Amino acid sequence: MKKIVAWKPLPEDVLAYLQQHAQVVQVDAAQHDTFVAALKDADGGIGSSVKITPAMLEGATRLKALSTISVGFDQFDVADLTRRGIVLAHTPDVLTESTADTVFSLILASARRVVELADWVKAGHWQHSIGPAQFGVDVQGKTLGIVGLGRIGGAVARRAALGFNMKVLYTNRSANPQAEAAYGARRVGLAELLATSDFVCLQVPLTAETKHLIGAAELKSMKKSAILINASRGATVDEAALIEALQKGTIHGAGLDVFETEPLPADSPLLKLANVVALPHIGSATHETRHAMARNAAENLVAALDGTLAVNVVNREVLAA
Numbered sequence: 001m002k003k004i005v006a007w008k009p010l011p012e013d014v015l016a017y018l019q020q021h022a023q024v025v026q027v028d029a030a031q032h033d034t035f036v037a038a039l040k041d042a043d044g045g046i047g048s049s050v051k052i053t054p055a056m057l058e059g060a061t062r063l064k065a066l067s068t069i070s071v072g073f074d075q076f077d078v079a080d081l082t083r084r085g086i087v088l089a090h091t092p093d094v095l096t097e098s099t100a101d102t103v104f105s106l107i108l109a110s111a112r113r114v115v116e117l118a119d120w121v122k123a124g125h126w127q128h129s130i131g132p133a134q135f136g137v138d139v140q141g142k143t144l145g146i147v148g149l150g151r152i153g154g155a156v157a158r159r160a161a162l163g164f165n166m167k168v169l170y171t172n173r174s175a176n177p178q179a180e181a182a183y184g185a186r187r188v189g190l191a192e193l194l195a196t197s198d199f200v201c202l203q204v205p206l207t208a209e210t211k212h213l214i215g216a217a218e219l220k221s222m223k224k225s226a227i228l229i230n231a232s233r234g235a236t237v238d239e240a241a242l243i244e245a246l247q248k249g250t251i252h253g254a255g256l257d258v259f260e261t262e263p264l265p266a267d268s269p270l271l272k273l274a275n276v277v278a279l280p281h282i283g284s285a286t287h288e289t290r291h292a293m294a295r296n297a298a299e300n301l302v303a304a305l306d307g308t309l310a311v312n313v314v315n316r317e318v319l320a321a
């Protein structure tokens with residue numbers, strides 16, 4: 001009987017599905033030594049939100065597949081997994097629309113000061129008709145610059161162009177003719193995107209190339225009226241530089257779902273800024289989508305252990321080998 005280690009709680013029906021195919025050992029990833037010991041004789045693993053290091057896999061000679069319940073895979077040393085012949089699967093499609101919804105909630109909430117003003121009402125400050133002190137800025141008709149036009153970026157572009165009549169600029173390693181035809185998206189360099197966008201939206205995976213992609217110089221090159229939106233990975237932004245830019249008014253505001261350290265420390269200066277909307281990494285976090293992700297990751301793992309996995313593979317070269 002194969003053995004699977006699950007380091008994230010699974011919906012009951014998904015756990016039952018896995019148990020039809022393997023012995024499933026559920027571990028608390030916070031109990032690090034127990035987690036590592038469980039991996040030693042495991043054939044597969046499933047979970048998310050925990051860094052899986054090469055050291056954790058030393059001696060796990062039976063391990064053939066890891067399945068992350070996420071689209072991002074920066075929690076893994078993919079080259080090391082490939083060297084070990086361990087296939088890594090992820091869940092790229094099931095979460096696209098829900099995550100794009102979160103991105104747009106950040107755009108609207110930061111532009112129209114939704115969180116700040118909802119708190120203002122709750123605190124009893126709404127004593128007279130509101131005035132300029134409560135005004136926000138428009139979203140409709142403005143320019144949205146999307147850094148990284150992949151699945152989620154494309155879904156954001158659709159919302160922007162078709163839902164809010166926005167002009168869409170984008171950077172991407174390759175052109176996206178579909179988005180250009182359907183949404184009027186225009187591919188530009190990062191410098192032009194930063195200089196002309198009213199909203200700069202980061203949708204790149206976290207890699208060595210994208211770490212601190214947005215730093216002090218990039219923030220300074222943005223319009224003073226611009227708003228930075230980040231629902232990708234916190235470390236794509238130099239958070240210290242962002243804090244300074246927000247404090248000094250270099251940019252107008254920020255809508256953030258991800259941070260360099262998560263959970264965001266309660267004493268973070270970001271939490272003291274009225275021009276910041278901070279969410280606890282809820283990108284894909286709806287009941288429906290998180291269930292679909294868990295099911296998708298479980299199916300990926302079963303297929304990987306059966307040797308039939310053909311989609312959702314991060315390191316395809318392992319399958320070739």
Ligand code: 8YV
Binds near residue numbers: 072095281283285
């Ligand atoms: C969640 C995500 O934060 O898919 C990702 O990369 O960041 C989100 O879906 C989490 O990783 C899912 O468990």
